[in-house]
Amino acid sequence: MIKRRRTRQISIGRVKIGGSAPISVQSMTKTRTADVASTLAQIRSLEDAGCEIVRIALSDSDDAEAFKKIRKATDMPLVADIHFDYRLALKAVRYGVDGLRINPGNIGSSERVEEVVRAAKDADIPIRIGVNAGSLEKDILKRHGHTPWAMVESAMRRIEIFEGLDFRDIKVSLKASDVMSTVEAYRILSEKADYPLHIGITEAGTAFSGTVKSAAGLGILLSQGIGDTLRVSLTGTPEEEVRVGYAVLKALGIRKKGVNIISCPTCGRVKVDVVSLACEVERRLLHIDTPLDVAVMGCVVNGPGEAVQADVGLASGDGVGLIYRRGEVVKKVKEEDMVDELVAMVEDLVLSGYKKSEII
Amino acid sequence: MIKRRRTRQISIGRVKIGGSAPISVQSMTKTRTADVASTLAQIRSLEDAGCEIVRIALSDSDDAEAFKKIRKATDMPLVADIHFDYRLALKAVRYGVDGLRINPGNIGSSERVEEVVRAAKDADIPIRIGVNAGSLEKDILKRHGHTPWAMVESAMRRIEIFEGLDFRDIKVSLKASDVMSTVEAYRILSEKADYPLHIGITEAGTAFSGTVKSAAGLGILLSQGIGDTLRVSLTGTPEEEVRVGYAVLKALGIRKKGVNIISCPTCGRVKVDVVSLACEVERRLLHIDTPLDVAVMGCVVNGPGEAVQADVGLASGDGVGLIYRRGEVVKKVKEEDMVDELVAMVEDLVLSGYKKSEII
Numbered sequence: 001m002i003k004r005r006r007t008r009q010i011s012i013g014r015v016k017i018g019g020s021a022p023i024s025v026q027s028m029t030k031t032r033t034a035d036v037a038s039t040l041a042q043i044r045s046l047e048d049a050g051c052e053i054v055r056i057a058l059s060d061s062d063d064a065e066a067f068k069k070i071r072k073a074t075d076m077p078l079v080a081d082i083h084f085d086y087r088l089a090l091k092a093v094r095y096g097v098d099g100l101r102i103n104p105g106n107i108g109s110s111e112r113v114e115e116v117v118r119a120a121k122d123a124d125i126p127i128r129i130g131v132n133a134g135s136l137e138k139d140i141l142k143r144h145g146h147t148p149w150a151m152v153e154s155a156m157r158r159i160e161i162f163e164g165l166d167f168r169d170i171k172v173s174l175k176a177s178d179v180m181s182t183v184e185a186y187r188i189l190s191e192k193a194d195y196p197l198h199i200g201i202t203e204a205g206t207a208f209s210g211t212v213k214s215a216a217g218l219g220i221l222l223s224q225g226i227g228d229t230l231r232v233s234l235t236g237t238p239e240e241e242v243r244v245g246y247a248v249l250k251a252l253g254i255r256k257k258g259v260n261i262i263s264c265p266t267c268g269r270v271k272v273d274v275v276s277l278a279c280e281v282e283r284r285l286l287h288i289d290t291p292l293d294v295a296v297m298g299c300v301v302n303g304p305g306e307a308v309q310a311d312v313g314l315a316s317g318d319g320v321g322l323i324y325r326r327g328e329v330v331k332k333v334k335e336e337d338m339v340d341e342l343v344a345m346v347e348d349l350v351l352s353g354y355k356k357s358e359i360i
Numbered sequence: 361m362i363k364r365r366r367t368r369q370i371s372i373g374r375v376k377i378g379g380s381a382p383i384s385v386q387s388m389t390k391t392r393t394a395d396v397a398s399t400l401a402q403i404r405s406l407e408d409a410g411c412e413i414v415r416i417a418l419s420d421s422d423d424a425e426a427f428k429k430i431r432k433a434t435d436m437p438l439v440a441d442i443h444f445d446y447r448l449a450l451k452a453v454r455y456g457v458d459g460l461r462i463n464p465g466n467i468g469s470s471e472r473v474e475e476v477v478r479a480a481k482d483a484d485i486p487i488r489i490g491v492n493a494g495s496l497e498k499d500i501l502k503r504h505g506h507t508p509w510a511m512v513e514s515a516m517r518r519i520e521i522f523e524g525l526d527f528r529d530i531k532v533s534l535k536a537s538d539v540m541s542t543v544e545a546y547r548i549l550s551e552k553a554d555y556p557l558h559i560g561i562t563e564a565g566t567a568f569s570g571t572v573k574s575a576a577g578l579g580i581l582l583s584q585g586i587g588d589t590l591r592v593s594l595t596g597t598p599e600e601e602v603r604v605g606y607a608v609l610k611a612l613g614i615r616k617k618g619v620n621i622i623s624c625p626t627c628g629r630v631k632v633d634v635v636s637l638a639c640e641v642e643r644r645l646l647h648i649d650t651p652l653d654v655a656v657m658g659c660v661v662n663g664p665g666e667a668v669q670a671d672v673g674l675a676s677g678d679g680v681g682l683i684y685r686r687g688e689v690v691k692k693v694k695e696e697d698m699v700d701e702l703v704a705m706v707e708d709l710v711l712s713g714y715k716k717s718e719i720i
Contacts, residue, residue, distance in 0.1 A: 001540045033628035057628035081627070083661045106661070134665030146669060177622040177655075177666060179611045180361045183583065203657070203666055205621045206638050212575045212607040219576030220583045223543065233625035235638045235656075241625070247572040251539045261565040262537040265593035265601070267441070268393035268417035278566050278595045295537075296595075297563070301443045301466070305494030306537060306563055309506060 002252065004225040007196040010126040010169055013077030013098035015052050017171060017229045018196030022255055023222070024229040025245040026053035026198075027238040028081070033063040036070055042238065043074050049242040050257060053229070055079040055101060058088045068095040079128070086112040093119040101128040104158040105135040113158075117167045126169040128198055129158045133176035148185035151176065155189060170195045171228070175202035179217040186226050196228035203233065210234040211244050218248045256291030259346065262306055262313075263296040272316045272335055274298035284343045290350045294342070295324075311354070312346050314338055325349065362612065364585040367556040370486040370529055373437030373458035375412050377531060377589045378556030382615055383582070384589040385605040386413035386558075387598040388441070393423040396430055402598065403434050409602040410617060413589070415439040415461060418448045428455040439488070446472040453479045461488040464518040465495040473518075477527045486529040488558055489518045493536035508545035511536065515549060530555045531588070535562035539577040546586050556588035563593065570594040571604050578608045616651030619706065622666055622673075623656040632676045632695055634658035644703045650710045654702070655684075671714070672706050674698060685709065 009019035017024060027046055031038040033056055043054050058064050058080050071078060079099040080092035083106050092100060093116075100120055107113060120127050131154045133146060140157075144150035151174040162170055172195050174185040182201055190197065201217040204210035214232040221227050232241040232248070249255040263278035264270070278296040285294065295313035297303035304322070307313025313324035314333075321338050323331040323345055333341045369379035377384060387406055391398040393416055403414050418424050418440050431438060439459040440452035443466050452460060453476075460480055467473060480487050491514045493506060500517075504510035511534040522530055532555050534545040542561055550557065561577040564570035574592040581587050592601040592608070609615040623638035624630070638656040645654065655673035657663035664682070667673025673684035681698050683691040683705055693701045 001544055028625065028627050030626045030630075031628065039628070059629045063628060083629075103661070132662050132665070134662035134669070136665070178613065179579075180583070180613055184361055203622045203624050203655070203662065205623050206635075206642055208603075209607055209611075209621060209642075210623075210625075211571055212604060213611040215572045215575035216579030216608055216611045219539075219579045223540070223580045235623040235625060235635050243568075244572060247569055248576055251569075251573040251576045253538065253540055261569060262563045263565050263570075263595040264563050265388065265570075265595060266390045267388050268391065268399070268423060269419045269443075270390070275566075275595050282566055282569075295563070301463070302492050302494035302563065305492070305496070309494075 002223055002225055002254065005190055007194050007228055008168070010171060010196055012053050012079060012126060013075075015077050021228070023227060023249060024052040025050065025242055025249070026055060026229060026231045027051050027241045028055040028057070028231065030238055033057055033059070034066045036066045039066065039070055040073050043070070043076050046238055046242060047076055049239045050246060051238070051242045053077045053079060055081050055231075057081045058092060059083070061088070061091070064088050064091040064095070067092060067097070071096045082107070084108070086116050089116045090119050093123045093125065097125065099126050099128065101130045103130050103132060103135055104154050105132065105137050110161060113161060114165060117162060117165045120169065121167055124169075126171060127162070127167075128171045128173060129155050129162070130173045130198070131155045131175070132202060133178070133181065134203070148181050148188060151185040152188045152192070156192065159193060159195070171198050173198040173200065175200055177201065177203040179213055182217055183220050186221055187224065190226050197226060198229050198231065199227035200231040200233055205235060207234050207236040207240055210236065214244060215248050215251070219252060222248070222252050222254060257289060258291065259285040259288050260291070260293045261296060262293055262310055264298050264302060264306075266298055269301065270298035271318045272298055272321075274316075277316070277338060280339050281342055284339065285346055288346065288350055290355060292346060292349065294346060296342070312342065312349060314342050362583055362585055362614065365550055367554050367588055368528070370531060370556055372413050372439060372486060373435075375437050381588070383587060383609060384412040385410065385602055385609070386415060386589060386591045387411050387601045388415040388417070388591065390598055393417055393419070394426045396426045399426065399430055400433050403430070403436050406598055406602060407436055409599040410606060411598070411602045413437045413439060415441050415591075417441045418452060419443070421448070421451070424448050424451040424455070427452060427457070431456045442467070444468070446476050449476045450479050453483045453485065457485065459486050459488065461490045463490050463492060463495055464514050465492065465497050470521060473521060474525060477522060477525045480529065481527050484529075486531060487522070487527070488531045488533060489515050489522070490533045490558070491515045491535070492562060493538070493541065494563070508541050508548060511545040512548045512552070516552065519553060519555070531558050533558040533560065535560055537561065537563040539573050542577055543580050546581055547584065550586050557586060558589050558591065559587035560591040560593055565595060567594050567596040567600055570596065574604060575608050575611070579612060582608070582612050582614060617649060618651065619645040619648050620651070620653045621656060622653055622670055624658050624662060624666075626658055629661065630658035631678045632658055632681075634676075637676070637698060640699050641702055644699065645706055648706065648710055650715060652706060652709065654706055656702070672702065672709060674702050
């Protein structure tokens with residue numbers, strides 16, 4: 001039901017972004033970059049969580065030297081995040097970074113930008129033009145105020161400079177903490193340029209409110225076919241960011257990974273503890289990577305209807321439940337066996353080689 | 361930036377739904393309805409959480425008699441949720457319910473529906489036509505399969521019957537556990553009818569995945585101007601549902617309530633513990649109902665830019681922070697005083713009578 005907007009394709013290391021490539025999930029290390037051991041440990045933990053690209057902030061030459069070591073120790077696609085000091089970008093390129101992110105609002109004169117672009121071109125790596133509402137150029141702010149148009153103009157100005165240098169290995173982001181401003185900015189830009197878009201809501205807040213803002217904002221953009229790679233920003237761990245990122249893609253049916261639990265909110269009709277059941281089933285199926293819908297339903301109203309549509313489903317009534325597999329009732333189970341039986345049925349289905357096709 | 365679709369207006373007790381009324385937040389009791397004390401306690405707790413309409417499932421005559429007592433003990437707008445047995449709907453009306461929810465897929469013959477409609481009309485209360493993908497009429501499923509069109513046809517069939525009885529005091533919901541099917545169904549219906557829409561994603565799953573699915577689905581619908589009242593379904597507490605509901609409306613700038621924390625995701629640049637800072641500030645400002653943006657930022661890149669735009673902001677650097685109030689730096693504070701000073705500044709701003717205008 002989603003028609004994805006057509007964009008050019010670029011590559012960050014082994015990961016393709018734009019065109020028909022799957023929408024990739026990225027995050028950023030939150031350790032001190034100069035602390036090589038901690039940063040590498042976080043990169044590995046992010047890899048386990050399914051993160052496909054990791055961004056690292058380089059804020060001084062200690063960070064840059066640490067990056068040199070980090071680069072040698074991991075094949076994870078790495079992006080260096082640079083503000084203020086263009087020389088750190090040059091160093092990152094020299095040390096084998098897979099992509100650069102610079103902020104047009106603070107990277108400095110066009111001579112400096114030119115030097116960075118030339119280095120990226122020689123190394124055949126892309127640059128993200130990462131516009132933030134919180135750090136826009138003063139003259140643009142004067143003309144447009146804090147509006148989506150200001151963000152778009154900041155990006156377009158930089159795109160034109162890059163194109164003038166015959167450099168088109170670009171992706172663009174336009175982030176604001178306000179969801180609708182962010183959405184509007186990406187929508188306007190997506191009509192002006194066909195560069196791949198890196199989407200996200202910036203400064204989204206704590207794990208709770210950041211998850212809601214990100215899911216709403218990314219949901220709106222993705223439903224309009226906008227976005228080629230995403231990063232969820234949370235005041236929380238980067239692994240949580242990756243989990244929310246995949247959950248959003250899963251929610252829209254764009255990428256599937258692991259089990260999608262369909263469970264009822266429970267109500268006065270429910271005679272079993274669906275909350276515990278669903279949480280326990282979700283927890284015990286975290287090891288499954290195969291995309292599957294698993295329904296955990298507590299009553300006879302919508303239970304059978306949802307269970308029959310899921311890959312594996314449980315419709316529980318008064319002390320007993322029916323287990324469904326691919327639309328057929330296959331077992332009647334007692335309340336105390338529901339979780340074990342449901343988990344066993346899912347594992348068995350996965351072992352049988354059952355696969356849904358991935359939608360992109 | 362959001363243009364809301366024009367709908368008719370109905371009332372559930374004191375709460376208006378549709379037209380230019382604020383988009384209301386509702387939930388459903390999860391206690392056994394027949395347990396009057398627990399159900400009433402949950403209604404009160406929902407009221408404290410900001411819930412504006414409470415739905416209660418009536419599944420047998422014990423529930424109906426319990427409802428009679430519940431109705432007498434609270435002035436909260438109450439909706440009775442009825443499946444299978446139309447007589448329970450008639451009882452709920454007699455006992456003073458403010459609205460009915462029936463499911464076209466299971467309420468029975470048109471004679472029975474007519475009787476319910478006549479009772480609602482005499483009592484001057486609205487009926488929600490609550491279509492669930494999990495319980496559609498068989499002939500419709502045969503024709504359309506499990507598609508958005510099937511849900512829309514189920515609703516339209518019932519709307520026509522109601523209109524034939526000269527009853528237009530209607531709201532409609534079309535819920536599926538699949539986000540994009542739900543969105544598509546509401547979009548199609550919103551072009552066919554101007555009845556107010558009750559939106560939500562059903563069987564959305566546990567607190568984590570249910571929050572993501574609901575925020576994405578409701579975000580998409582609301583951004584298209586669709587939706588007059590909402591319910592977030594979580595396999596969790598109803599109070600959490602209300603909190604997520606408001607968080608979605610807040611994220612899109614549709615309704616504001618309390619403090620909106622803007623906080624950075626932290627990265628290798630950050631020299632203070634922003635996660636703890638932001639969570640602590642969020643927690644200590646839960647008592648504020650006035651809508652305010654409060655920025656908690658950890659570095660010099662986007663910190664000052666976000667802090668200056670917020671109502672109250674903190675841009676922290678290396679052991680010190682600057683506190684902003686309505687765009688001006690008003691104080692320099694040490695790390696250990698940041699939370700106290702920020703909280704005091706917010707409380708002082710609220711006491712001064714400062715108010716943002718509410719966007720609807």
